[in-house]
Amino acid sequence: MTSIELYELEGCPFCARVKETLDELDLEYESHMVSRSHADRETVEEISGQTGVPVLVDHDHGVEGLPESSDIIEFLEATYGDEA
Ligand SMILES: N[C@@H](CCC(=O)N[C@@H](CS)C(=O)NCC(=O)O)C(=O)O
Numbered sequence: 001m002t003s004i005e006l007y008e009l010e011g012c013p014f015c016a017r018v019k020e021t022l023d024e025l026d027l028e029y030e031s032h033m034v035s036r037s038h039a040d041r042e043t044v045e046e047i048s049g050q051t052g053v054p055v056l057v058d059h060d061h062g063v064e065g066l067p068e069s070s071d072i073i074e075f076l077e078a079t080y081g082d083e084a
Helices: 014-025 042-047 068-078
Strands: 006-007 030-033 055-058 063-066
Touching: 006 014, 006 042, 006 063, 014 068, 042 055, 042 063, 063 068
Parallel strands: 006 030
Antiparallel strands: 006 055, 055 063
């Protein structure tokens, strides 16, 4: 089972940037497509305290719901990149 999960929305450019980074770092992850309706994003709200996506989970590193694509990319590069 992979440690990383990504909550994302079809066609979301911020999610695409995160996925690009995951691919560049050759990381496996489980994708969860969320509903277009914010009211139906209970899990995203529960784990991250807001309803926007992308949101990243990385169980192995104690990350249970990290929002903001730039923060997610920074975390992935710092944790799994060449300089990690
Ligand atoms: N600053 C945020 C922006 C994320 C964002 O705007 N995500 C969109 C989807 S592309 C979203 O969830 N917006 C709320 C919505 O309208 O569903 C980031 O970089 O992650």
